[in-house]
Amino acid sequence: MCGIVGYIGYEDVKEILLGGLERLEYRGYDSSGIGILNDQGQVSVFKDLGRVSQLRTIVDYEEKASIGIGHTRWSTHGEPSKNNAHPHQSKNGRFTIVHNGVIENEDILRENYFASFKFISETDSEIIVELINYFYELYNDVELAIRHLMNHLNGSYALGIIDSQQPDKLYVVKNKSPLLIGLGEGFNMIGSDAMAMITKTNKFYELNDQEYAILTRDSISIFEITGAKVTRDYFITNLDKDQVNKGTYPHYMLKEIDEQAVVIRRIIDKYSDKRHERFIMDQNIIDAIKDSDRIYIIAAGTSYNAGLVGKQLFEKIANKPVDVCVASEFVYNQPVLSQKPLFIFISQSGETADSRAVLVNVNKLGYPSLAVTNVENSTLYREATYNLLLHAGPEIAVASTKAYTAQIAVLAICAYLTVDVKEFDLIHELSLAANVIESICDQKEILKELASCFLRDTRNCFYIGRHVDYAVAMEASLKLKEISYIQTEGFAAGELKHGTIALIEKDTPVIAIISQEEINLNTRSNVKEVKTRGANTLVISLKSISSESDGFVIDDVHKLLTPLVTVVPTQILAYYAALERGLDIDKPRNLAKSVTVE
Numbered sequence: 001m002c003g004i005v006g007y008i009g010y011e012d013v014k015e016i017l018l019g020g021l022e023r024l025e026y027r028g029y030d031s032s033g034i035g036i037l038n039d040q041g042q043v044s045v046f047k048d049l050g051r052v053s054q055l056r057t058i059v060d061y062e063e064k065a066s067i068g069i070g071h072t073r074w075s076t077h078g079e080p081s082k083n084n085a086h087p088h089q090s091k092n093g094r095f096t097i098v099h100n101g102v103i104e105n106e107d108i109l110r111e112n113y114f115a116s117f118k119f120i121s122e123t124d125s126e127i128i129v130e131l132i133n134y135f136y137e138l139y140n141d142v143e144l145a146i147r148h149l150m151n152h153l154n155g156s157y158a159l160g161i162i163d164s165q166q167p168d169k170l171y172v173v174k175n176k177s178p179l180l181i182g183l184g185e186g187f188n189m190i191g192s193d194a195m196a197m198i199t200k201t202n203k204f205y206e207l208n209d210q211e212y213a214i215l216t217r218d219s220i221s222i223f224e225i226t227g228a229k230v231t232r233d234y235f236i237t238n239l240d241k242d243q244v245n246k247g248t249y250p251h252y253m254l255k256e257i258d259e260q261a262v263v264i265r266r267i268i269d270k271y272s273d274k275r276h277e278r279f280i281m282d283q284n285i286i287d288a289i290k291d292s293d294r295i296y297i298i299a300a301g302t303s304y305n306a307g308l309v310g311k312q313l314f315e316k317i318a319n320k321p322v323d324v325c326v327a328s329e330f331v332y333n334q335p336v337l338s339q340k341p342l343f344i345f346i347s348q349s350g351e352t353a354d355s356r357a358v359l360v361n362v363n364k365l366g367y368p369s370l371a372v373t374n375v376e377n378s379t380l381y382r383e384a385t386y387n388l389l390l391h392a393g394p395e396i397a398v399a400s401t402k403a404y405t406a407q408i409a410v411l412a413i414c415a416y417l418t419v420d421v422k423e424f425d426l427i428h429e430l431s432l433a434a435n436v437i438e439s440i441c442d443q444k445e446i447l448k449e450l451a452s453c454f455l456r457d458t459r460n461c462f463y464i465g466r467h468v469d470y471a472v473a474m475e476a477s478l479k480l481k482e483i484s485y486i487q488t489e490g491f492a493a494g495e496l497k498h499g500t501i502a503l504i505e506k507d508t509p510v511i512a513i514i515s516q517e518e519i520n521l522n523t524r525s526n527v528k529e530v531k532t533r534g535a536n537t538l539v540i541s542l543k544s545i546s547s548e549s550d551g552f553v554i555d556d557v558h559k560l561l562t563p564l565v566t567v568v569p570t571q572i573l574a575y576y577a578a579l580e581r582g583l584d585i586d587k588p589r590n591l592a593k594s595v596t597v598e
């Protein structure tokens, strides 16, 4: 979703902005732009539809300038177009802004302040820049104008602002939408996440909601909306800039699929003692889980699907009841809660606005919460009572793969640590699962052929499974639809005959996942039901319960950890299905990696 980058320093700003935007591409966007301010107070704006590579071709700027802002836009207000792309400028040219977020009271602001004003774009962002100008003309003070602006805006906004009359200042404002300040020597930066700035600095200041900051080349001053100065320490991220490259891989997604075995091993390492004999975790987290009478898992997308597996893990290992809730539903339709709930927020990015909206309510209600996220110091990480990191390394492809398996592994450890008498050795079982993942990744050629045979020309496809395989079927189908645009759903295998079977016609691909002995025969009879109606069936099974005709057989792992391995062939199938169709695998249409608006 929208990405922001900004720079003030002495180096050539154009290249820094374009490079920053390229590192934000993974968030998803449909247009991009930059605004550069030179020492003479002239602002040049370049923007266009499409990729940053397209923007590069139109940035015709040879002057020396060292302050600027850039933006990748994922449309919410107004269609994707050059006109609606950011930066936006006040009509008199004085102020230029980039904005991430949604202004909820845009109509009221239009009516109250700009009833007869002709806006150039259809965006809510243009109102912001005109409002800054309006308040500036009223108070003759930019800082005061920004404070008034903040007092008038409802909704989410991260803003980078340049004032053509002040080529030595970069203003930044934040409410709800993510934004970090990067601290450099002789320069300072802003960015939607650390990734945008990581080649320049690993030191960051966080901005809280309703705060603004003024950056010069040598200073960073942070203020509350009242104007009171805030003192805050910077933090250092251990994000490795080399991890942000795809190396020799054609796509990040393939690299990230392959990394899953290493990620599981890293998780074992990070959450166990030196000799890898027992897991260790903050005792407060274990106590919070033990003390709760019910866990509410809140998440979206792939993280929600990982939550479905997490429910099985908590219920089967720790006998703890769990509800898994779609964040965007929970926030407006909260169920009756138990007496002592614990909220677990699962989120790769730690920024998903739907999940955050729930966390804000949970915090207001005073309930304990745990964020399980891949991004240290992300919003959910900071705002939840407790946090656990996934240690998956940066996930760049929009379609989440290694974060999903990491989420399952971390949830398994949580559940495992809350029981006193351990019935199996989770360290050993996770290590075995990592080995099996590796062996699946070595069989890509087989999966490539299966993708070609089952998914090359199809319009739709169904994944089916029972028990925990149903949860994996949901994730498998999400992966496939996200990147191949094949219409696909994951179904409870037994539920097919209660309606969906009507959709089965000749050659409809139906892929069954079978990993549990107790459902083996039942799911197989569902496979027969669709096969006799013409479906093209493929079974992915575990060795001990496999049958000769199964299309892809996986070595056995512990019965509670099967999702870690059964999901992998489905990720690879999705990858090759999209590749066959010549699609943009890492940046599928319409999707954003980090969805920072509700």
Ligand code: G6P
Binding pocket: 300, 301, 302, 303, 346, 347, 348, 349, 350, 351, 352, 355, 398, 399, 400, 591, 592, 593, 594, 595
């Ligand atoms: C977006 C992405 C999905 C992701 C979901 C939740 O919709 O396209 O891939 O699963 O957000 O993201 P989170 O960062 O909270 O896990």
